Amino acid sequence: MKISATIQSLINEQINLELASAHLYMAMASYFLEAELRGFGNFFIVQVQEENYxxxxxxxxxHEVGGRLQLRTIEAPIDKFENPRHVFQIALEHEEKVTKAIYHLIDAALQEKDFATYTFLEWFVKEQIEEENLMRTILRKLEMIGDNTSALFFLNEELSKRSYEPSNGEKEE
Ligand SMILES: [Fe+2]
Ligand SMILES: [Fe+2]
Incomplete structure (x- = not known):
C-alpha cells in the first residue's frame, strides 16, 4: 500500500529535521574542536553520523512505500555557544523537539490506519529515549562538574572513546 500525501510530506519533514540535527551537531563539534576539547568534539562528530543515518x-x-523525496531548505544552526553546558542544554531541547515530531508522525499514521509507517516509527521511539537520555546525562554531569577543570578533562577523555556504530549496535533491517 502506497503512503498518503500527508504521511509522505511528514516523512520528508522528518528527513529535513534529521539533516538539520546533523548540521546542529556539526556546529557543536566545531565549537569543541576550537576549544581543544577533542573528546567532546568526537562525541558530536559521532552524533552527526547518527543523524545522517x-x-x-x-x-x-x-522509497519502500512508494513515496517521493522532497528536500527542503535547512536553516543554518546556532554557532555561538556560551559554554559546554549551554551546548548540551540546546542538544537536549533539540532532541525533545525531534521526539515530538516523531510522536506527531505516529499520531498521523494511526489516524490513517497506516500500520506500515507506524511499525517503522517504533524504532525511532526507542532511539529517541536513548538520544534524550544521552544528552540529559552529560548535561547533568556538566552541572556537577561546574568550574572544575580537571573533572571536565576527565569527561572529555571519556567522550573521546565514543565511536560510531550504525543503529546503536542493532542489526540493519
Ligand atoms: Fe535523529
Ligand atoms: Fe538525535
Missing amino acids: HAMKHFHFL
Missing part, C-alpha cells in the same frame, strides 16, 4: 533510514522507508 536516521535521515537515510527515513529515505529508504520512503
Whole structure:
C-alpha cells in the first residue's frame, strides 16, 4: 500500500529535521574542536553520523512505500555557544523537539490506519529515549562538574572513546 500525501510530506519533514540535527551537531563539534576539547568534539562528530543515518533510514522507508523525496531548505544552526553546558542544554531541547515530531508522525499514521509507517516509527521511539537520555546525562554531569577543570578533562577523555556504530549496535533491517 502506497503512503498518503500527508504521511509522505511528514516523512520528508522528518528527513529535513534529521539533516538539520546533523548540521546542529556539526556546529557543536566545531565549537569543541576550537576549544581543544577533542573528546567532546568526537562525541558530536559521532552524533552527526547518527543523524545522517536516521535521515537515510527515513529515505529508504520512503522509497519502500512508494513515496517521493522532497528536500527542503535547512536553516543554518546556532554557532555561538556560551559554554559546554549551554551546548548540551540546546542538544537536549533539540532532541525533545525531534521526539515530538516523531510522536506527531505516529499520531498521523494511526489516524490513517497506516500500520506500515507506524511499525517503522517504533524504532525511532526507542532511539529517541536513548538520544534524550544521552544528552540529559552529560548535561547533568556538566552541572556537577561546574568550574572544575580537571573533572571536565576527565569527561572529555571519556567522550573521546565514543565511536560510531550504525543503529546503536542493532542489526540493519
Ligand atoms: Fe535523529
Ligand atoms: Fe538525535
